[in-house]
Amino acid sequence: MAPIIYEMSVPVFIRGLENLDVVLKKAEQHCDEQKIDKEKFLTSKLAEDMKPLPFQIQSASNTAKLSSVRCASIPNDPWEDTETTFPQLHERIAKTIAFVKSVDAQKFEGVEGNAVVMKLPSTELKFTALSYLQTFALPNFFFHSSMAYAILRKEGVPVGKMDFLGASTGQ
Numbered sequence: 001m002a003p004i005i006y007e008m009s010v011p012v013f014i015r016g017l018e019n020l021d022v023v024l025k026k027a028e029q030h031c032d033e034q035k036i037d038k039e040k041f042l043t044s045k046l047a048e049d050m051k052p053l054p055f056q057i058q059s060a061s062n063t064a065k066l067s068s069v070r071c072a073s074i075p076n077d078p079w080e081d082t083e084t085t086f087p088q089l090h091e092r093i094a095k096t097i098a099f100v101k102s103v104d105a106q107k108f109e110g111v112e113g114n115a116v117v118m119k120l121p122s123t124e125l126k127f128t129a130l131s132y133l134q135t136f137a138l139p140n141f142f143f144h145s146s147m148a149y150a151i152l153r154k155e156g157v158p159v160g161k162m163d164f165l166g167a168s169t170g171q
Helices: 004-034 053-072 086-102 129-154 161-165
Strands: 115-119 124-128
Touching: 004 053, 004 086, 004 129, 004 161, 053 086, 053 115, 053 129, 115 129, 124 129, 129 161
Parallel strands: none
Antiparallel strands: 115 124
């Protein structure tokens, strides 16, 4: 059996990202069918003080990638958040899945109690790898994935709960 931190993170992130890619494809198809300007569509957000759709996808991507970096203590390859088109967002998701899949499961062996420190502009957050994953990384990943999904729903994309969960595609 793979280490618990690996099992709690890598397969969950991969499935979530694959599901996000599926709903993003449905959004793209919706734009084509409804003759909606894709550039304008990608600026959609739920509230005026909220970040738009690409940010939500980039944040889910960053969380999946950085969770592996932080928990498995592997080098980070910083990525810029510059995606503004559907093809770029699909590429970002694929790149993230490939990165997460590339991390050797054994790198997660026995790391549950290892320190994870996040330096933010105004504070520093300290966790164990297990508490980081349970209380920050997974909730943050699903927050941004949910926001992307909610934006798509708000914009009329015909997706439902089973699309978010991945059950509609048999994944």
